[in-house]
Amino acid sequence: MKKSLLKFVLSFASAALVVSCMSDDNGPAPDPDPVATCSDNIQNGDETGVDCGGSCTACVEPPVELSGEVTEDTELDASKEYTLTGSYIVKAGAALTIPAGTTIKASGGTAAFIGVERGAQIFINGTAAAPVIMTSDAASPAQGDWGGLVIAGDAPTNKGEDVLSEVGDLTYGGSTSDDDSGSITYLRVEYTGATFSNDKEFNGVSLFGVGSGTTFEYVQSFNGGDDGIEFFGGTVDGNYLVSIGSGDDSIDFADGWTGSGSNWYIAGGAKAGIEGSNNGDNGNATPVTTTTLSNITVVGPVTEGALFFKEGGGNFTIDNFYASDIDLAVHVTDGDTPAATRIENGDLVITNIQFADPATGFEATDYTGLNQAFYTEGVATGAGNGAASPDWAAGWTTGLENSASSSENLAGEITGDVELSASVEYFLTSGFVVKSGGSLTIPAGTTIKASGGTAAFIGVERGAQIFINGTAAAPVVMTSSSETPAQGDWGGLVIAGDAPTNKGEDVTTEVGDLTYGGNTSDDDSGSITYLRVEYTGATFSNDKEFNGVSLFGVGSGTTFEYVQSYNGGDDGIEFFGGTVNGNYLVSIGSGDDSIDFADGWTGNGSYWYIAGGAKAGIEGSNNGDDGDATPVTTTTLSNITVVGPVTEGALFFKEGGGNFTITNFYTSGVDLGVNVTGTDAEAAVRIEADDLSITPIQFASPALGFVNTNYAGLNQDFLTVGDNTGAGNGAGEPDWAAGWTVGIE
Numbered sequence: 064m065k066k067s068l069l070k071f072v073l074s075f076a077s078a079a080l081v082v083s084c085m086s087d088d089n090g091p092a093p094d095p096d097p098v099a100t101c102s103d104n105i106q107n108g109d110e111t112g113v114d115c116g117g118s119c120t121a122c123v124e125p126p127v128e129l130s131g132e133v134t135e136d137t138e139l140d141a142s143k144e145y146t147l148t149g150s151y152i153v154k155a156g157a158a159l160t161i162p163a164g165t166t167i168k169a170s171g172g173t174a175a176f177i178g179v180e181r182g183a184q185i186f187i188n189g190t191a192a193a194p195v196i197m198t199s200d201a202a203s204p205a206q207g208d209w210g211g212l213v214i215a216g217d218a219p220t221n222k223g224e225d226v227l228s229e230v231g232d233l234t235y236g237g238s239t240s241d242d243d244s245g246s247i248t249y250l251r252v253e254y255t256g257a258t259f260s261n262d263k264e265f266n267g268v269s270l271f272g273v274g275s276g277t278t279f280e281y282v283q284s285f286n287g288g289d290d291g292i293e294f295f296g297g298t299v300d301g302n303y304l305v306s307i308g309s310g311d312d313s314i315d316f317a318d319g320w321t322g323s324g325s326n327w328y329i330a331g332g333a334k335a336g337i338e339g340s341n342n343g344d345n346g347n348a349t350p351v352t353t354t355t356l357s358n359i360t361v362v363g364p365v366t367e368g369a370l371f372f373k374e375g376g377g378n379f380t381i382d383n384f385y386a387s388d389i390d391l392a393v394h395v396t397d398g399d400t401p402a403a404t405r406i407e408n409g410d411l412v413i414t415n416i417q418f419a420d421p422a423t424g425f426e427a428t429d430y431t432g433l434n435q436a437f438y439t440e441g442v443a444t445g446a447g448n449g450a451a452s453p454d455w456a457a458g459w460t461t462g463l464e465n466s467a468s469s470s471e472n473l474a475g476e477i478t479g480d481v482e483l484s485a486s487v488e489y490f491l492t493s494g495f496v497v498k499s500g501g502s503l504t505i506p507a508g509t510t511i512k513a514s515g516g517t518a519a520f521i522g523v524e525r526g527a528q529i530f531i532n533g534t535a536a537a538p539v540v541m542t543s544s545s546e547t548p549a550q551g552d553w554g555g556l557v558i559a560g561d562a563p564t565n566k567g568e569d570v571t572t573e574v575g576d577l578t579y580g581g582n583t584s585d586d587d588s589g590s591i592t593y594l595r596v597e598y599t600g601a602t603f604s605n606d607k608e609f610n611g612v613s614l615f616g617v618g619s620g621t622t623f624e625y626v627q628s629y630n631g632g633d634d635g636i637e638f639f640g641g642t643v644n645g646n647y648l649v650s651i652g653s654g655d656d657s658i659d660f661a662d663g664w665t666g667n668g669s670y671w672y673i674a675g676g677a678k679a680g681i682e683g684s685n686n687g688d689d690g691d692a693t694p695v696t697t698t699t700l701s702n703i704t705v706v707g708p709v710t711e712g713a714l715f716f717k718e719g720g721g722n723f724t725i726t727n728f729y730t731s732g733v734d735l736g737v738n739v740t741g742t743d744a745e746a747a748v749r750i751e752a753d754d755l756s757i758t759p760i761q762f763a764s765p766a767l768g769f770v771n772t773n774y775a776g777l778n779q780d781f782l783t784v785g786d787n788t789g790a791g792n793g794a795g796e797p798d799w800a801a802g803w804t805v806g807i808e
Contacts, residue, residue: 155182176210189249220296242274256288336361346375346401360445368394385445415441499526520554533593564640586618600632680705690719690745712738729789759785
């Protein structure tokens with residue numbers, strides 16, 4: 064009570080003194096109820112700082128400095144800004160948690176890095192919308208501004224146990240395969256790679272002996288001075304990884320890493336896209352680096368290959384590998400005996416690797432050993448969208464500015480469902496086969512340019528399907544890549560089906576080595592509309608050449624219409640048995656027959672326009688080995704135009720012929736209407752039995768020495784002469800051919 068009274072007296076006296084002084088100085092009296100001004104450089108009103116806090120904007124807190132050691136479980140706060148000024152080490156037994164949206168800015172070169180000891184854990188809990196970002200504090204950030212993230216675990220490596228990390232001086236390596244160093248998701252590290260010496264630099268993220276109990280996914284390194292992400296042994300998997308602009312290799316693994324990886328997107332690295340090795344001191348050290356990788360994109364340029372198989376390599380199985388703008392796909396150093404031994408043993412297997420926009424001087428590999436079959440080409444999507452940024456990288460990554468490739472190579476096999484893009488120019492460099500159960504879809508406007516002679520063809524196995532979805536305004540075009548294209552520049556399109564033929568079942572195509580023939584009359588090999596094939600007919604021998612389009616045992620469930628062969632070296636279009644119908648077909652400039660059918664074909668055809676073939680306009684036969692083989696070739700054809708000259712007739716009824724009913728057949732400039740070889744007894748029997756009927760056939764502008772037929776048998780009534788329009792416009796271009804065909808004069 065006495066203390067309170069004393070305080071009151073003192074307060075009253077002080078107040079009186081202040082009033083007296085102010086009154087004496089004639090100064091203003093203080094505002095009894097000050098208001099926050101937020102702009103006068105004075106803390107007033109409810110401001111908690113100068114011009115901030117209270118009813119003003121929030122005060123900016125100074126960054127929280129990170130350095131030293133984490134010895135107990137610690138969680139950062141995404142609302143705070145952090146600066147990394149030195150090493151920040153999570154000690155064994157402790158855990159560091161970094162929530163979504165946290166940003167850490169580093170300075171200090173090699174002194175600044177985040178390390179996680181063996182026995183410690185780190186939990187980086189970013190999201191696609193709010194990644195955790197570790198970056199440079201520099202006003203003009205650059206590669207090497209700070210160290211990076213270094214994690215040490217207790218999983219096996221072939222460097223041994225209890226070894227020191229090359230950066231950070233952390234002990235790693237043990238025998239705990241499922242060791243758990245925490246969880247890292249949606250992390251972006253930028254401007255790492257601080258340099259100790261020419262041989263010693265930080266990577267973006269370094270994982271030393273990290274175990275499979277650790278989650279490591281959705282991680283990007285951006286503009287790091289050394290490797291982007293590197294696995295030094297261990298068993299941890301790495302999925303959904305991005306490395307952009309690394310100063311050395313983009314993603315590196317070594318020292319007996321036995322994890323797996325999927326969905327890696329790599330671009331702009333200085334050296335190798337992926338460097339995979341076993342051990343730099345002993346290429347045969349154990350455990351051997353062993354990994355399965357899938358869905359990989361490497362966008363160049365690169366200086367050491369899309370993949371550098373190095374220092375003993377290891378056991379790698381890689382599928383769906385997309386490489387764009389590279390000059391070398393798989394690099395193997397001469398003299399790396401352990402690596403060569405592994406390749407020869409089949410320990411390196413790459414399937415479905417696709418080369419897009421290949422750089423000048425491109426090589427698939429510089430490996431010179433005997434085993435050149437360790438890789439097979441195919442159609443790949445890589446990390447998701449070929450060379451373009453994958454969908455899963457949206458929002459949390461940076462620097463993925465490249466667009467999709469403008470050209471891609473086609474080779475190898477298709478085992479699933481693949482769709483090409485009309486915006487890409489394709490180069491067919493080898494055999495490209497759709498395997499049974501797979502499908503290939505080619506949209507309107509797509510162009511495929513082929514090179515390689517007999518090695519380059521498109522094949523569709525029995526049980527597979529092809530969907531060529533051209534339009535009159537935007538046909539699909541398969542052509543030569545030569546600057547001076549000519550007949551025979553490449554193979555052609557070969558389709559095998561399960562419909563009946565008189566060659567039997569399970570026989571092999573004369574080109575492409577596909578099995579065909581069965582008893583499924585309505586077999587469905589897909590749909591082909593508005594397709595133009597050019598400069599086909601690559602030659603194996605005088606008796607063996609590709610046609611423009613070859614249909615072996617193709618069934619009636621298949622659509623085949625609006626198809627042109629142009630300047631093919633052998634037949635334009637040929638049906639080898641089967642039941643498929645062929646409508647709106649054009650063959651111009653074939654080196655042999657223009658349209659050919661045989662081997663028990665029982666489909667029908669209408670609207671065929673043929674000109675400029677070297678031999679027969681139409682060659683129709685039953686079987687070259689047995690003119691009476693069954694099922695007998697049987698067809699109804701209508702609205703046909705053949706423009707000569709021809710050397711083997713507008714129609715060559717050959718090798719037993721068959722049962723043909725042809726109406727509205729127009730010929731122009733031919734010297735022979737129907738050709739029948741004098742020694743073809745089976746064909747003659749069929750003509751005498753009225754199995755060949757042509758009505759009406761018109762012979763316009765007949766050539767010198769014209770005869771309507773050279774058949775010498777009794778039945779000369781199998782053809783009736785009369786006027787007609789043929790394919791629609793006599794010898795002129797039919798309306799239905801306008802826009803999507805070439806070469807009709």
